[in-house]
Structure formats: C-alpha cells, structure tokens
Amino acid sequence: MEDVLREMKNQCKPITLMGDGRSDSPGFSAKYMVYSFMEETTEKIVQVQLVQKTECSSSVAMEKVGMERALDAIIAQGLSIETVVTDRAPSIKKLMKDKYPSINHQFDVWHVCKGLKKKLLSLGKKKGMEDLLLWTRSITNHFWWCCQHCGQDSSVLKRRWISLLHHITGEHEWTVEGETYSCSHGSLEVYHNVILKFAPKRLHFTYDTMLARTELAVPDHNENVGRFQAVTREGVLRFKKIYSRTAKEWILKSMYEKKTNHYARELMSRTVENRTDINFRSNISRNVHPVSIAPEPAPSTEELLSKRRSRT
Template identity: 30%
Template sequence: MTFHLKKQFLVSESALNKVLSVCRTCGGHCENVVKFAKGTMVCVASVCSQGHVFEWKSQTCHNSMPWSNLLVSSAVFFSGASFSKTVQIFNINLQMFSMRTFMTIQSAYLVPATINVWETTQAEMLEKRVGQSLTLGGDCRCDSPGYSAKYGSYSLMDLQTNEVLNVQLVQSNEARGSTHMELEGLKRSISHLEENDISLKNLVTDRHVMVKKFMREQHPNTDHYFDVWHVAKGVTKKLKKLEGCAKKKGGEVIRPWIKSASNHMYWTSMSSGDDCGLKRAKWSSLVNHVADKHEGHSDLFPHCQHHPTDRDWLEKGSRPHKMLTAVVQSPYLMKDIGKLSPVRQTYGLEVYHNIVNHFASKSNHYFYTSMLARLYLAAMHYNENSNNAKVVTKDGQQKWHISFPKAKKGSEVVVKPCKTPPTYGYVALLLQAAIDRRLDVPNHLAASQEGKEIMGEIPSPITHSFVAVDKSELIQNHRSRFC
C-alpha cells in the first residue's frame, strides 16, 4: 500500500461545506451534516431538497481505524515528540484523536515496529563483525540525576566506525539500586556480544568503580581504558574548587593553569601509547612545570618537550602550589592515569546521549516498553547521521561555524566544522513496519498482546514492591491538620 506516500491536507469546515454544497445526483443545493468524527477523520452527510443523500469520508480506514490516525501517531512517536505537547497544537479547533487512542496505537503498532526494525538493523551490524575483536566505548545514561533514577540505559559504540551496536535498558529494581544499573547494563551488553561471536579487545569507559573491578576480575584479557574527557573534567572541577577556596590567600594564581592541566592530560594520553609508567611520569611533570622547572622530572621523562614560554609561574612550596600538587599527584588519580585511552575516546557517546535527550527527555516519564523503543530510535538516528560529510565551499575549503559554549559564559570561543543536514531514511522503514503490522494484525487488542510477546519478559513496575494504601484514607490525612 502506498497511501502513506501521498500528501495529507488540513481542510477547513467552511471549505468542506462549499465543496459538498452541490448534489451529485440532481445538482441542487445540499445541506451538510457532520455525522461523526473519529480522530483525524470526519464523515459528512449531504442531503438535498429532493432527498438525495451522499456520504463522504475525509480518508480511508482499515477496519475501523482511519489511516491518518496511524500516520500522525507515527509522526509523533518516530520524531521523538511528546503527544501531550503535540495535542496542544490541535487545541485551536483542529480535529485530533485522544491520548488514549495514541497510547493504544503506540503499544500495538509503533513500539513493536521500532523493536523489529532495530533488531534487524542490529543483526546486520553484528553480522559484519562476527569473529572480530572490537574497540568499543561504553557509558550509562540515567533518566534523572541523583540516586533515584528509574532507568539506566547502557550503550556500546564501535569507536572505529562510530556506530551504536548495543543498547541495554535496566530498571532500578533489576539491580541492587540505581547506582548498580551501569554495571548491570555493561554485563548484559558484553553477554550479547559474546552470544554473537564478537570479542572485546579494548573497552573505553569512565572511571566507574564497579566497572573497573568487573573488567579487572572478569575480563582480564580485555584492555580497559579511561576516557580522557571524563578524567580531565574531574581534575578541572577540583582545581576550580581549589581556586575558590584559596582566593583569600592568593589562590587566584591557580586559574591560568586549569585549562593547561586539562590540555596536558590529553597530550599525556595521546603521546605515550600504552606505556603506563610514561603516562604517570609525564602527568607528574606538571607539578614542576608550573613552578618554572623543566628539567629533572624523572628517569622516564627527564625534561619538558615544549618551546620556551613566558607564564605567571607558581612559587614552589607556596600554598597554591601545594594545593595543585595534592590534586595532580593524588594516589587515586595517579593509579588511573596509566589507563588513559591513547587513541579512542567516547566523545561520540556523549553526542548520542544528547540525541537520547531529544527522544526521551529526562523531564518526562516513560513506561519501560516506550522508553526502550525511544532509545532504539535515538540509536538509529545517530547511526544514520554519525558520519555525515563535512561541508566545503566551492573552492574546496572546509566550512566552520563559531560556537560559544554555554558553560564557559563567553570566556572561550571555539569553532566547529559544518556538517551536512541530518537525514531520516530510517523513518521510512519504521513507518512501513508499522503499516505492515496493522495489516497483519488489524485487531489492536491482539496486536498489543503480540507486542508484549515480542518484548519478552519485562521488569515489574517499581510500585509493585510498595505497600498498598487506601486512597480514601490518604485523602482524609491530607485534609486533616493533625496528620
């Protein structure tokens, strides 16, 4: 069926009456009566003075469902929009179906279609990598900040091709708590890869304590690296805190070295390969460098490699210098410096998480199946556009645009390469899958039941573990000033 490829139009009631005002049988004047409206569809009966009756429907139906109800629902869901916000657009006298209808269509057709398309796409990606040893990046994204997150989605990305290979959704009651969801997601992701005969050569993550222990004990043959951005961000935060604490006693002299420390960490990781000792030696040299000492750092790294430079140096042994040294040479940090990733980083995962925020906003609550489907939508969108070409001028020069990072408040201005606009080819696959599913299972109750079977076993709602309460008693307590 190709009806979904044809354009859909909004028609005003007055224009509709004008078109249907002439009787098709005798040519006389007709009076139009709206018999019923069903979502986006309207049925109008035209009756002339001679008694001729003509019934007209604004669109075709499949059984009792207007096709545009499915198309509009698909447009809302596949674009990552919220129906509650979308329906507000139609409140200006535009005919629209209810939230209940949307939820029915979503559970019966849209979510199963999304899962089927993702599983097919994922199987094709994994089949290409059978027997290979991959370098992957892993990270967890919680649906809310703090220690009360309901969902944690763990994603594994192929850092060589910049594609999301695996997405695991963990509900907090499936683990020991919200802080354990990241480890559980990683375990499931690795198990899924092993089931598809794919081995993990290198894994780049943040410095999550549980992940470090798990990889060290359970996967000793996998090289576990730490993403430099995550480590540098932690050091930067500590140095900024020191700067604030030390302002009264000359601590503002630390500020010019905060950005330098972050850059030094990147240089340390990129220039040292897999030599853990050399990484630690290069990083520790920062303590001497800030005090204008550039020789005699250590046996592995005896002297600085930069050109002579003029800076506002710290006085060796001063309070600011001691505070900076305590951060740079922290035993916990020094232990992890040796495992900084020398080549691949997880920048792509941070971009992917930003796309997830569009499809599954942290300000909204989603049920498990809907949340999982939205994660898959974000992954398909990212994979299709992750390697978009960079825009060049007619002369073949790369185009750039200026960006003002919000967190820097205008203090740092950067340039970013311009890329071609995103494409949405995956949406056509999703829409066709939803239509095919409607044609195969026209009864929405049967389709919903079949959708649950496709999902398999899902975790029980968190509220099931709570003690049942009496609503009337709660109302009474709410109204009483003695409770």
C-alpha cells in the first residue's frame, strides 16, 4: 500500500477514494471490522484498518472508527483528497460533515440502488401493489443507468430518472418545456471477496492473525486489478453461465485472464530478510493494541476453580 500511496503523491493530483467496511461475521455479532479505501482510477487498495469490537460502543460503531482512522492515515501521507465515496451510514455522513468539510462526500450508487430495491420490494408486498414487483429490477437498473450516463449533471440525472414514468406507461416519446425526448433502450465488493479467501467469515482468528490475513488480501487484489477479459483462440470474449438467486434467472458473467501471484515471491523474500535481522521483532509496531472482548479482567484460575466447585 505504501508504494501505491507514494506513486499517487508523486502525481500531485487530487484523488477520489471509495470506502467501505466489511465485518468478519454476518449480522450484528461481528468481532472485527475491516475498513478499506480504494482509489477510484486505479481501483487499488490504498489503506486498510482493522477495528476490534472492544474499541467501540457497539459493532455498528466500528465502521465509523475504521473509516476515520483510514482517512486520517491517508491524509497524514500528504495526499490531496477531492472526493470520498461511501455508503449512506448516518454516522459516516455526520463524520464527513463535521471533521472533513472540505472533502466532497458522495454516496455509492450501488448502496443507493440497494436501498431503492428494498423499498420497492416492501411496497410490492402491499395489496394492490403486486405489479410493482415485476418492475423492481427494471427500475433499479434504470436508476443505475441514469447515474452512469448523466455526466455528473444533476439536472440530467433528474430528467432521465423521471423519464421512467413515461416508459412504464408505454409512452416512449414526450415533450418537456418545448424539448422532445425519447427512451434510450439498448467495486470494493470484489476486494471483499478476495478477503474471504484469506479470512473466511465462518472461522475465528486472533487479532494478529486477522490483521495479517487482511493485509495479505491487499497485494493479491492490487496485483490483479484491471485484468482483461479472457478470449478464445479465435479472439471471442469468454463468458460463463451462472444462475442468479437474486435475479432468479440465468445470466452471463465475464471470464477474466488468470490471476498472478508475483507478490508472494516478494513477500517470501522479505520474510527471509526479516528473519535474519536480529532487530526484526523490535521493529514491529501496531497503532492499535486490542484488548479482550470481555468487559472486565479475567480472575485467577484459583478463583474460577473455587466457584466451579461451589456449584457441584
């Protein structure tokens, strides 16, 4: 990550960061939260912070703590941050407004679409609104398309979004203020999947192990980001068929060139060098010193043994 940050600093250009948190377990029982920042143009991970539940008031609060630490670490490197893109968590929104007012804060379109879909599915369950379920996927796809092709112009985004009302009623050409319009028919989540390879959610790890496994996922991702789509000998793009449980239909997914792992050789080389350095252990430092998840210190073995015997 240091090499990536150094390269960006040398370019002397403001950067756009995409941030998101990933818990080590489903639901609200997470012990660890990994918050990562990805640079938009290169899609490389530039900062990762591991937060333990005992450092926060709740598992939900871990995302804010991780985000703040990660962003402060990047700022400390002297980089100029123009925009930060996150999910719509109220705590993150407040943090950006209060502590980083000079940074443009935007919401990730994927999370917005996810929230929109959830609301549409909820409405579709009401009596007389069943037909809305048939349009849910098309509506969310249309919103994504509007964001992708508005050229960062909010007025264009709004106009194209409202055009949905014409399309679903069978009206494919309409006039607004004298102008005639017509229909135009025609990720950090990937990185989180890489973390799953090194730190599966169904397995428990100590803090040091979780930190090491999380950091191993970074060079794996950064080395293989931007791979081209695989092609056949005839030069035809390759796809694979999968059944989407969300969409409830078969879809095509692009197949990409095989991953490389040159980073592993470099890590092994550095490991050998460090093991031959007599001062290696004294060079290890950590910004966060985790504590036990228990709310109070552990009593002596003798005390616990006496209590155990008293129950029999």
